[in-house]
Amino acid sequence: MRIRVVHRTSYRYDTPATGVIQMLRLTPRNHDGQYVINWRIDVSADCRLNQHEDAFGNLCHSFTAEGPLSELVVSVEGEVETRNTNAVMTGAIERFPPSLFLRETPLTTADDAIRDFAAATRAETGDDGLKLLHEMLARLHADITFDPDPTHTATTASEAFVLKRGVCQDLSHIFVAAARSVGIPARYISGHFHRDDGVTDQDAGHAWAEAFVPSLGWVGFDATNGICATDAHVRIAVGLDYLGAAPVRGTRYGGSGETLSVNVLVNQTQHQSQS
Amino acid sequence: MADVFDxxxxxxxxxxxxxxxxxxxxxxxxPEVLDHRRREAELIFQRIGITFAVYGETDSQERLIPFDVVPRILAAAEWGFVCRGLEQxxxxxxxxxxxxxxxxxILKAGVIPEDLVFQNPVFRPEMNGQKVPHDIYVHIAGIDIIRVDASTFYVLEDNARTPSGVSYMLENREIMLRLFPELFSRHRVAPVENYPNELLATLKSVAPATASSDPTVVLLTPGIYNSAYYEHxxxxxxLGVELVEGRDLFVKDETVYMRTTQGxxxxxxxxxxxxxxxLDPLAFRPDSALGAPGVMSAYQAGNVTLANAVGTGIADDKAVYSYMPAIVKFYLGEEPLLNNVPTWRCREEDHLAYVLxxxxxxxxxxxxxxxxxxxxxxxxxxxxxIEAFRTKLKSSPKNFIAQPTLALSTVPTCVEEGIAPRHVDLRPFVLVGRDCVRIVPGGLTRVALKKGSLVVNSSQGGGTKDTWVLDT
Amino acid sequence: MLSRTADNLYWLARYVERAEYLARILEVTQRLATLPIAYGGETNEWESAVATAGCTGAFSTQYSEANEETVTEFLCFSTANPSSIRNCFELARTNARAVRTALTMEMWDAINGTWLQLKRFGNGPTSREEFMRFLRWVQEASLRFDGRAYRTMLRNDAYWFSRLGLYQERADNTARILDVKFHLLLPTNERIGGPLDYFQWAAILRSVSALTAYHWVYKESVKPWLIADLLILKDEMPRSLASCYGNLVQNLDYIAQAYGRQGPAQRQARAIRTRLQNRRMEEIFQQGLHEFIGEFISSNNRLDSAITEQYLM
Structure with missing residues (x-):
């Protein structure tokens, strides 16, 4: 599938900011199921974009913009050619053995409720990792209502699990926490998702999880959509949790009254038959 | 418990x-003269405001750490041995x-289990593959040493992150020189006063390649509410360097700057x-107001040196501690000069059984x-x-290690009933620069002031002493 | 020098100076309140004290009436009033702690000692005599700190920034104290130039330790325009606006010379100084003293912003 992504993050400040520094993880890399045809980042302020690779192999850009800034827009635009690999991730950059992804983080700490959920699921499916992961995926998709209102970027897996509500970030955190609690390495993926219902305008990026199954490798699980990763998923960054893969992390100096808006456009540019 | 060595x-x-x-x-x-000097010392400490804070106590933002006027003395040969061990x-x-x-x-060789490293919260993935100037990660180490007899020293803990206490080493000496000049004249005590020079030389020696020939060094403190602010x-x-807080720094184009009155x-x-x-809300805790946003990217770009490096906790973690003798052998091919305290790792089944x-x-x-x-x-x-600990141990054995109860050596100490032996440990400070390893002769001797107590921590009623290394 | 260090030094000096000023206001108020006429309830010296301290708004959210008890508590010991004497000393010490190494031992001793002694006064004095002693103690603490700074500090940017803070605050305070008369009611049966009017003006002079100076300079009885002349235009009067600006200009010049660069702060300070030098008292009174003071306080605040932007952040 050939997918075009336009992703705009805009900030407006009532009192102009004197400076802004940001760390961006907005650039996809190639793997066996994904090839980046073209991609570029634009920042509305005068600044230098410094590129580097982070610990997990994500492509990062950082910049410092000097004020006064009453507005700042970071826009990303590009095209990616994807291929269905039955959700198995191969050919990506791997800097660590899977066991690293058993680490808990503050956002993905499994509390008793999540542990119980994972253990109860395992009690039914047995120790077959893949079966267990599929069952957790189905249950989380069924139990947790998509709802952008009650949670925010700092909501932890256990908080969202109590609410039984949340967005793709929360579902992915819960999935990751649950998998790790039963000894399955799991990680957080940020990216984009091409919807097949014709909706192209979205107000946020997407997120899902990858879990490690020894016989297959890393497998993508999208609890929000209740499916495994497909060729509709554009994979941008990987981390232990949202913070490690966040599209934008930044700090503003001075200024006040910040309003943030995010626009994402994901559409298919050209149909190709795959053989 | 074995016999106590005084x-x-x-x-x-x-x-x-x-x-x-x-x-x-x-x-x-x-006795009254000694007592008088003791009180004089206390007054001086109060006046200059050498304080520490105890976490978890309200309204104790600043407290004095008790100072004992009787010095702890090491012979030149004893110190020489300790030094060689520290350097190694x-x-x-x-x-x-x-x-x-x-x-x-070391992981490939199976000397240390992989999960002990990768699943350890003090292991920082961000440091993976990161080059640091001259391959030095720990520039300042405070190695806690205890002594059990005339010839045996054990390392109790390797502090490889942000070891504190060196200001006490310096202030204690300053006060002793003021109060007891005649006692110094009867000894040949090696000086510690050059520690700041040594530290500055160490820090300058590891400046990034892009720095000027006279690199700018700063000391970054969490601020006045930190327990070690006085020391900072x-x-x-x-050192003659600026004492900065995170808000004094900013990063532009992967370079760190401080805000000064001249720009x-x-x-x-x-x-x-x-x-x-x-350290950096863009890389670590996003809610931190103590760091400088972007400092990690400047560090990764090689434009600034952090001392100590990020992620050095992977060396002083208590779970890793028990592998230190193996680590020394693995990298240096030598037997460790300083022993570890025998340690049972409760993560290992047979060790756990033994401990329980x-x-x-x-x-x-x-x-x-x-x-x-x-x-x-x-x-x-x-x-x-004991039962409470047994339950804890059984439920998460990985979180614990066990050691024999060691008889820390004692040193005469000025207490209420006069001069009496009290248990001590020693924290010497090791500086690692591009050119050499520097160890100032002495360190911080901590003393458990309560009779029989083995806990020397200042937060639990411990005091400090001046540590003398004799020149001959 | 770190901008924050300069900022701490600047505010350390300002807070100490402010504590002294508050003590001086309260001393005048206490004196005015002892007049027989004050018992009739026709005067409003306590209300005026709050107005002169510049915190009527904050005061009225916490108290319904301005009297000896409420005003003393609010201006001296309240933890809720950010500019109470207690908070001034508290903030001064916090600033001092942050720049310990930029201070001399003597300065640290003075501010730390004051902070320790402040605890002795608890939540306020129990008698009027004790209160007067407290006010004297506050002024002495400030004099001690100032004297030690003057006598022991190296003459470099650290010193200059702390002097800037001192003179900024002092200029503001002198202007406000002159404004006291605007806030003080003169009961209907009292005439301008009458005994009460005279007493009020004399009290103001006394509060800035200038009664003797007044007689030395003018060799006349107390007259409002001469008092204003003394406190606004007289260079030789150390608390006058002219003198404060002479010092502000000079210290800003030292900084500019040392740094080899000058900016808006230097230009603004010189402009204000020039205006003060070229003014005559008649003009000021024609314009209205209260209006003149209002304008001065605003321009003084603008200089504060300019210094902050240029050096302190």
């Missing part, structure tokens, strides 16, 4: 040579950290006394605990405490 009277009750003069002096000096250990620590964040040879300001003053000034080396977690059988005799420590908290001293604990 550093003055030794095993047989006769005065050991380094303490000859001191023992004579103690018998000569009238710190070299191995640096090689190990570089390896763990680099080629991972004291050291910055002695931005580039910073080359940050002697940071802020923990990894708080002998909780009454052992000291059990939480792997991530510090400051003497979260620890069980078997012989001092009652039944209920």
């Amino acid at each position: 550093e003055m009277t030794g095993a047989d009750g006769s005065i050991r040579p380094p303490y000859g003069e001191l023992s004579r002096w103690l018998s000569e000096i009238p 250990r710190v070299k191995a620590i640096n090689a190990y950290i570089g390896d763990v964040y680099g080629r991972r040879e 300001s004291f050291l910055a003053d002695k 931005p000034q580039r910073v080359d080396v940050i002697y940071r006394r802020v923990d990894d977690d708080f 059988d002998r909780l009454e005799e052992l000291v059990v420590k939480e792997v991530h605990g510090s400051g003497g908290y979260g620890m069980l001293i078997g012989p001092r604990a009652d039944k209920a405490q």
Whole structure:
């Protein structure tokens, strides 16, 4: 599938900011199921974009913009050619053995409720990792209502699990926490998702999880959509949790009254038959 | 518990040579004079405001740490041995950290279990593959040493993150020189006053390649509410460098600057006394207001040196501690000069069984605990405490290690009933620069002021002493 | 020098100076309140004290009436009033702690000692005599700190920034104290130039330790325009606006010379100084003293912003 992504993050400040520094993880890399045809980042302020690779192999850009800034827009635009690999991730950059992804983080700490959920699921499916992961995926998709209102970027897996509500970030955190609690390495993926219902305008990026199954490798699980990763998923960054893969992390100096808006456009540019 | 070794009277009750003069002096000096000087010392400390804070206590923002006027003395030969051991250990620590964040040879060789490293919260993935100037990660180490007899020293803990206490080493000496000049004249005490020069030379020697020939060094403090703030300001003053807080720094194009009255000034080396977690809200805890946003990207770009490096906790973690002898052998091919305290890793089944059988005799420590908290001293604990620990141990054995209850050596100490032996440890400070390893002769001697107590931490009623290394 | 260090030094000096000023206001108020006429309830010296301290708004959210008890508590000991004497000393010490190494031992001793002694006064004095002693103690603490700074500090940017803070605050305070008369009611049966009017003006002079100076300079009885002349235009009067600006200009010049660069702060300070030098008292009174003071306080605040922007952030 050939997918075009336009992703705009805009900030407006009532009192102009004197400076802004940001760390961006907005650039996809190639793997066996994904090839980046073209991609570029634009920042509305005068600044230098410094590129580097982070610990997990994500492509990062950082910049410092000097004020006064009453507005700042970071826009990303590009095209990616994807291929269905039955959700198995191969050919990506791997800097660590899977066991690293058993680490808990503050956002993905499994509390008793999540542990119980994972253990109860395992009690039914047995120790077959893949079966267990599929069952957790189905249950989380069924139990947790998509709802952008009650949670925010700092909501932890256990908080969202109590609410039984949340967005793709929360579902992915819960999935990751649950998998790790039963000894399955799991990680957080940020990216984009091409919807097949014709909706192209979205107000946020997407997120899902990858879990490690020894016989297959890393497998993508999208609890929000209740499916495994497909060729509709554009994979941008990987981390232990949202913070490690966040599209934008930044700090503003001075200024006040910040309003943030995010626009994402994901559409298919050209149909190709795959053989 | 084994017999206690007193550093003055030794095993047989006769005065050991380094303490000859001191023992004579103690018998000569009238108790009221000693007491008077003791109070004088207290006043001086109060006046200059050398304070520390105890976490978890309200309204105790600033407290004085008790100072004992009787010095602790080491002979030149004893110190020489300790020094060689420290140098060896710190070299191995640096090689190990570089390896763990680099080629991972020690993990491949199976010397240390992989999960102990990768699943350890103090392992920082961000440091993976990161080059640091001259492959030095730990520039300043505070290695805690205890002594059990005339010839045996054990390393109790390797502090490889942001070890504190060096200001006490310097201030204690300053005060002793003021109060007891005559006692100094009867000894040849090696000086410690050059520590700040040595530290500055060390820090400048590891400046990034892009820095000017006279690199700018700063000391980064979490601020005035930190328990070690006094030390931070004291050291910055002695080093002649700016004492900065995170908000004084900013990063532009992967270069760190400080805000000065004359505009931005580039910073080359940050002697940071802020923990990894708080260093950079863009890389670590996003809610940290103590760090400088973007400092990690400047570090990764090689435009600033952090001392100590990020992620050095992987060397001083209590779970890793028990592997230190193996680490020394693996990297240096030498037998370790300084022993480890024998340690049972409760993560290993047979060790756990052994420990559970002998909780009454052992000291059990939480792997991530510090400051003497979260620890069980078997012989001092009652039944209920032991049972509580047994439950904890069984439910998460990975979080604990156990050690025999060691008889820390004692040193004569000025207490209410006069001069009496009290247990001590020693924290010497090791500086690792591009050119050499520097160890100032002395260190911080911490003393448990309560009779029989083995806990020397200042947060739990410990005091400090001046530490004398004799020149001959 | 770190901008934050300069900022701490600047505010350390300002807070100490402010504490002294508050003590001086309260001393005048206490004196005015002892007049027999004050018992009739026709005067409003306590209300006026709050107005002169510049915190009527904050005061009225916490108290319904301005009297000896409420005003004393609010201006001296309240923890809720950010500019109470207690908070001034508290903030001064916090600033001092942050720049310990930029201070001399003597300065640290003075501010730390004051902070320790402040605890002795608890939540306020129990008698009027004790209160007067407290006010004297506050002024002495400030004099001690100022004297030690003057006598022991190296003459470099650290010193200059702390002097800037001192003179900024002092200029503001002198202007406000002159404004006291605007806030003080003169009961209907009292005439301008009458005994009460005279007493009020004399009290103001006394509060800035200038009664003797007044007689030395003018060799006349107390007259409002001469008092204003003394406190606004007289260079030789150390608390006058002219003198404060002479010092502000000079210290800003030292900084500019040392740094080899000058900016808006230097230009603004010189402009204000020039205006003060070229003014005559008649003009000021024609314009209205209260209006003149209002304008001065605003321009003084603008200089504060300019210094902050240029050096302190």
